[in-house]
Amino acid sequence: MLQKNPCKGKLIVVEGIDGSGKSTQIDLIYKWLVERGKSVYFSEWNSSPVVKSTTRLGKKQKSFTPTTFSLIQATDFANRWENQFLPMLKAGVIVLADRYAFTGFARDVARGVDPSWVRNLYSFAYQPDLVLYFRVPLDDAIERITFGRAKLKYYEAGMDLGLSDNKVTSFRLFQSRILEEYEKMVDEFSFEVIDAVQPVFQQQKHIRRLVSGILRGWHGLPNPIQSAREYSRMGTKSTEESSHD
Template sequence: MLGKIITIEGLDGAGKSTQIDLMIKKLESLGLKYKYIHFPMLNKGVYGGLIAKFLRGEFGELDDVHPTLVALLFAEDRKEHKSKLLQWLSEGYVVILDRYVNSNIAFQCAKVATQSEKDELKSWILDFEFNHNDLPKPDISFFLDVPLEIIEKSLQKERTGEDRAYLNGKEDIHESSFELQRNVYQEYNVLLDEQADFHRIDCFSDQKEWLSPEDIHNVIFSKINEMSSAD
């Protein structure tokens, strides 16, 4: 399990931070060294600052900026941290990433209308991030699947904390559009069908109740163990 990238994906408000906290505690209990990054690195570096401005709506409304340009900003934000990622992997760290390339694909492809546009944009993002920018590919990825009606309620609540500082009191234009979140969910489903190492993690029971964070964590870590055993 040394020198692996684990990515956690999900809609805004799906509980990624909770699962990452539990994963970190598990790795610590096993004596495994780890590193963690949340992408995008808002307000850090040239591209993180530009992304923060975009999400605050300073470049216009959601439809005012072409998704290819937005994808470029998010991709270049990751590239700024590429050398650090590669160093950690070479030193045997387990690298946990809150959002990665699949997030860029899901959010940007959700903004275009036709299937041909989606396919073209997805291909461009994959080529740009993994070939042109030569980012390391994740070893295993997880999508926290939460019903859309729960996501809608979560996003309607006031969200606070240091990770909201980039908004300067404004709304995040990605989070404020539930139509976008619905379309992003559909794009994640496509990626889940296409990628064998991308795993759906159901966060709700058949009775439409939240599974406990610990139960969700156990499912995630069992799949990580399966990956490690297969190496």
């Protein structure tokens, strides 16, 4: 198990197989929270500049083994954790993450890496205050991805595992393995399951209720821009009232 978040800030993450719609929903949540005057920081999987060139080269040369792929992704996460997640959480910011350590737990194990070894790699991370797991039937997810993509990437499709010579078939088999790992984590890490087949607005309504629940009675770092706007409006109102005196 991951240790409980001891910081003032709140950590909210979205997880799910490719095509589950999680990125759309976290973008909506981000905008909603900012509009409510919250300080929010967003981070997405595999976005650290420290390992970006190495990751790109390894993928291009198709040189990653399941273990080295796991290590490079964990390095990416560790760098973002140290320089983004942790400082923001300590400052009282709401951190939104499009994929978290659970992505490593699911994908790496699906590639045959030992579950305990992978979990130990991320043992420094905190258990999020809210984990939104977007559950979607495999066929629906595959249809969304293949319809919206001109071409599946080599590692994305799990071609390194030798599951099939056909990328779409390999992708389906790989995603089914990942889906199986996610389902195992629902109880282990207290995932809040979101029915990703429902219309976007219904999902968002449910998610906002869950987010509001963990923020009830909580006072984090205010959004400085929003606070400035509120101050400006108050100043304008005072001026208008004075002009009527």
